[in-house]
Amino acid sequence: MAVDEDTVRAMAHLARVQIDPDRVAGYATEMSNVLALAEQMEEVDTSDVEPMAHPTHAVQRLRDDVVLEGNEREQFQEIAPETNDGYYLVPQVIE
Amino acid sequence: MQWETVIGLEIHAQLATDSKIFSSSSTQFGSAPNTQANAVDLGMPGVLPVLNREAVNMAVKFALATNARIGKRNVFARKNYFYPDLPKGYQISQMALPIVGEGEVEIELEDDVKKTVGITRAHLEEDAGKSVHDLFHGQTGVDLNRAGTPLLEIVSEPDMRSAKEAVAYARKIHSLVRYIEICDGNMQEGSFRCDANVSVRVSGSEKLGTRAEIKNLNSFRFLERAINFEVERQIDIIEGGGEVVQETRLYDADRDETRSMRSKEEANDYRYFPDPDLLPVEIEDSLIEALRGQLPELPDQRCARFISEHKLPAYDAGVLTADKATADYFEAVLKQSGAPAKIVSSWVTGELFSRLNKDGLELTASPVDEHRFSGLLARIHDNTISGKIGKDILDKMWASEDEADHIIDKEGLRQISDSSELEKMIDDVIAANPSQLAEYRGGKEKLLSYFVGQVMKASRGKANPGQLNQLLKDKLKG
Numbered sequence: 325m326a327v328d329e330d331t332v333r334a335m336a337h338l339a340r341v342q343i344d345p346d347r348v349a350g351y352a353t354e355m356s357n358v359l360a361l362a363e364q365m366e367e368v369d370t371s372d373v374e375p376m377a378h379p380t381h382a383v384q385r386l387r388d389d390v391v392l393e394g395n396e397r398e399q400f401q402e403i404a405p406e407t408n409d410g411y412y413l414v415p416q417v418i419e
Numbered sequence: 420m421q422w423e424t425v426i427g428l429e430i431h432a433q434l435a436t437d438s439k440i441f442s443s444s445s446t447q448f449g450s451a452p453n454t455q456a457n458a459v460d461l462g463m464p465g466v467l468p469v470l471n472r473e474a475v476n477m478a479v480k481f482a483l484a485t486n487a488r489i490g491k492r493n494v495f496a497r498k499n500y501f502y503p504d505l506p507k508g509y510q511i512s513q514m515a516l517p518i519v520g521e522g523e524v525e526i527e528l529e530d531d532v533k534k535t536v537g538i539t540r541a542h543l544e545e546d547a548g549k550s551v552h553d554l555f556h557g558q559t560g561v562d563l564n565r566a567g568t569p570l571l572e573i574v575s576e577p578d579m580r581s582a583k584e585a586v587a588y589a590r591k592i593h594s595l596v597r598y599i600e601i602c603d604g605n606m607q608e609g610s611f612r613c614d615a616n617v618s619v620r621v622s623g624s625e626k627l628g629t630r631a632e633i634k635n636l637n638s639f640r641f642l643e644r645a646i647n648f649e650v651e652r653q654i655d656i657i658e659g660g661g662e663v664v665q666e667t668r669l670y671d672a673d674r675d676e677t678r679s680m681r682s683k684e685e686a687n688d689y690r691y692f693p694d695p696d697l698l699p700v701e702i703e704d705s706l707i708e709a710l711r712g713q714l715p716e717l718p719d720q721r722c723a724r725f726i727s728e729h730k731l732p733a734y735d736a737g738v739l740t741a742d743k744a745t746a747d748y749f750e751a752v753l754k755q756s757g758a759p760a761k762i763v764s765s766w767v768t769g770e771l772f773s774r775l776n777k778d779g780l781e782l783t784a785s786p787v788d789e790h791r792f793s794g795l796l797a798r799i800h801d802n803t804i805s806g807k808i809g810k811d812i813l814d815k816m817w818a819s820e821d822e823a824d825h826i827i828d829k830e831g832l833r834q835i836s837d838s839s840e841l842e843k844m845i846d847d848v849i850a851a852n853p854s855q856l857a858e859y860r861g862g863k864e865k866l867l868s869y870f871v872g873q874v875m876k877a878s879r880g881k882a883n884p885g886q887l888n889q890l891l892k893d894k895l896k897g
Contacts, residue, residue: 338690340501377494387443387472388472389436391438391444393445397453408555411560412561413555413558415557415559416557417502
């Protein structure tokens with residue numbers, strides 16, 4: 325599967341990454357090469373292999389439903405760029 | 420042209436856990452902004468999510484209550500998108516392997532018609548925070564208290580064909596999650612939220628039309644109105660030669676209309692992938708059986724039992740069992756008062772509910788609890804007071820802590836069943852109305868009710884109606 329330049333730009337947008345327009349073509353080639361490498365695996369018959377969600381064979385450990393954390397707002401907001409009245413402030417998000 | 424409406428619902432039920440789904444912060448509603456958001460909820464580097472056992476148990480209970488397939492091996496995935504109230508840049512959700520698979524519920528439509536609505540799946544996920552757009556000039560405030568609150572997203576099949584059916588289904592799910600106590604169902608606080616996928620097609624067509632997803636439906640009334648508006652809008656577009664656009668629309672209750680949420684709809688590309696921070700969740704059969712044992716009698720079973728055991732009409736049984744608290748209240752009063760089910764039912768759904776509605780109260784906050792209510796119905800049942808006096812006493816109980824018996828004694832409201840006392844009143848009334856007596860004896864038997872009314876008035880409503888009727892008929896005969 326080849327990655328075209330539009331796909332590169334779309335992925336950059338979704339990831340909120342700014343890319344140099346001059347390098348889009350190069351990225352498309354590099355990504356296509358990575359995919360081609362992975363595509364070699366398609367030659368293996370995996371029809372009777374369960375899809376893997378995690379490389380270890382362990383299962384999730386669960387936590388009891390108990391509140392252990394208190395209010396640490398002051399500490400967390402010390403490192404925030406801007407806060408007011410307990411809220412974290414960000415540039416206006418227009419819906 | 421005949422149009423058919425096709426509706427599917429996505430319901431987000433906030434699970435009633437004490438702590439969040441992946442962190443041990445509190446999920447309490449209404450706290451000061453960001454006082455319940457810890458390092459995990461804030462998406463700080465280096466933190467790891469740890470799954471809440473109770474959230475898993477609650478999802479399994481929902482599966483059991485809807486006869487759904489349980490995802491015995493289910494997997495969490497990351498749903499990636501950017502928004503300020505989603506600090507990690509992804510929401511932990513489930514995609515390919517949800518905890519709840521295909522299930523179904525039965526809904527009751529008008530005239531006792533029943534219909535089965537399919538549940539496609541239900542999955543566990545974390546809620547996002549809350550953005551406040553109108554509090555700070557030129558800026559958006561972010562409150563992350565809600566971030567990480569456990570949600571069960573329940574996705575239905577597109578099985579509903581009208582707004583009424585959609586409401587019946589939503590009410591059924593609402594009733595179920597409250598019965599099994601996995602969600603408080605509070606729609607104002609956002610604990611139970613509905614999104615509706617609505618499309619129309621020419622009747623008889625197999626192919627689904629293009630759908631719009633309507634968000635922000637925080638009451639059953641709005642759900643119904645929004646769907647009706649949207650159906651009209653789509654039909655108008657198609658009949659005008661246009662095409663419905665697949666988009667997300669917001670319901671505006673003030674204007675009773677739906678509006679496009681974004682002028683330019685970006686293709687959603689959430690790039691789901693399994694969350695490497697969480698291992699697959701395995702549900703053991705022993706856990707499933709233990710949870711099955713904890714389930715209460717469900718609304719459908721309880722409704723059927725109310726009909727067979729208490730001999731109630733289907734309508735009454737449906738109303739009484741829609742909500743667990745109501746059904747519990749009813750059965751407690753039935754047992755304690757000794758009054759017949761039909762009378763208890765009419766007093767609970769009539770007198771009690773109308774007073775609760777008037778005061779805007781939930782049954783659980785009723786000023787008259789089941790014990791005092793039973794005391795009142797017991798006195799009506801044993802003829803100590805009439806139903807009419809009973810209503811006055813209920814008003815007095817509403818405003819005080821008094822037991823019905825106390826009010827009856829204090830105010831001398833005991834029904835007069837002493838026949839000599841009644842007879843004297845009847846004699847006085849007959850003596851005072853000679854012309855009516857003559858007319859009655861002349862064949863105008865309708866006047867009986869006039870005499871009943873006069874004696875009732877003289878007794879200040881305390882005459883036993885049955886006894887009064889009998890005695891009066893005898894005396895009027897002469």
